[in-house]
Ligand code: AMP
């Protein structure tokens with residue numbers, strides 16, 4: 001395993017911390033997955049690609065990663081913050097005439113197809129919420145037994161006041177919430193809750209719902225957060241290494257997940273909470289139904305109708321890999337602006353990188369790395385281990401492609417080695433067939449090297465011009481003249 005330390009920004013500590021797995025060499029990661037009632041957009045994919053890079057970075061360091069990303073196919077309400085309205089899947093079923101299960105299957109397939117287009121490695125496990133109702137019921141019962149939840153009218157609520165650590169992740173303590181923090185509107189519509197800050201573990205259902213299950217409290221369906229606690233505990237254990245998601249999930253989703261898992265199992269579930277910033281829209285036209293108020297209009301969100309899909313990119317002639325390249329240009333904890341200019345620039349830069357790589361010859365034997373190549377590799381390794389500093393890693397990659405101090409074959413090896421982390425599919429870029437050099441060209445190269453050794457720059461320049469006139473690109477390297 002690696003000797004280069006890994007640092008990650010831990011939302012829980014509000015700081016970068018050195019990462020050490022609980023049970024090396026294994027690293028368990030839980031990543032909140034898509035809600036499959038509508039298209040999964042490129043904003044969602046920013047978060048999934050971030051987790052993919054985290055996984056690849058850990059694998060590059062020699063760890064044995066086990067990644068679980070769930071599929072949320074039940075439980076999200078039309079207004080999650082207020083915990084009111086119809087279940088989103090049920091709503092989609094009612095308005096489209098398709099069954100809730102058909103809709104979930106359709107968007108799950110779109111998510112898997114687009115994940116593959118973006119070169120996201122498949123998670124080791126993609127559990128569906130609807131397959132884990134018994135686990136959710138068991139955890140809910142456990143919370144009631146431990147005095148942390150109560151049942152009323154067929155609903156079960158988490159008793160937030162009984163959990164002393166509430167607010168540990170987001171800073172949204174009960175006092176803060178009561179004072180109007182975080183705009184949690186659900187505080188006003190308390191309905192049958194003991195306290196407005198309590199949240200639902202189980203909701204009462206009725207026969208009209210397509211997705212309802214029997215429970216000790218009658219027919220119903222799970223609340224928004226319990227699925228992730230139940231599935232993470234089942235597949236990664238009561239304590240695991242890393243939990244990821246988009247920044248909007250810190251509260252209430254992940255705060256509530258801690259309350260549920262710690263409440264049921266007795267200890268904090270996650271060592272590192274890693275959250276990715278949002279993809280925002282710059283000068284893209286919004287769809288007609290998008291709300292036009294300032295802040296919200298640039299946040300890509302399904303409810304606002306301003307979404308771009310992987311298929312939209314392809315229709316516009318943009319390679320999905322160019323989007324992945326664009327994501328590499330910003331740190332995952334910074335907002336990233338998607339504009340026509342930024343995606344076009346990413347496409348050009350990717351094309352250039354591919355062209356540079358294609359010009360580098362392949363070799364069957366891998367000699368030991370030269371000192372220069374080792375230095376570059378260390379710099380790359382250090383960057384990715386420093387809280388996934390991929391913008392720096394990308395600059396190193398681009399410079400490596402043109403670094404004349406490193407032999408061309410070795411440059412190719414380095415680029416492919418780096419791409420194990422970047423995931424730009426550079427290994428599909430074929431090397432151009434090496435040009436067969438005529439005796440005349442060989443002679444010019446030899447004469448030029450002799451002229452340079454004799455510090456006869458005038459002659460050396462003349463010979464370079466002659467080679468260029470013959471259609472060659474001339475590079476000066478530590479090993480002498482190189483023609484491409
Ligand atoms: P959802 O399907 O809405 O539950 O979202 C799936 C994941 O995408 C979550 O981790 C969200 O935080 C994340 N997400 C949603 N919108 C964006 C965005 N515009 N940029 C980055 N991540 C997002």
Ligand code: ZN
Pocket residue numbers: 031032033228253
């Ligand atoms: Zn989740």
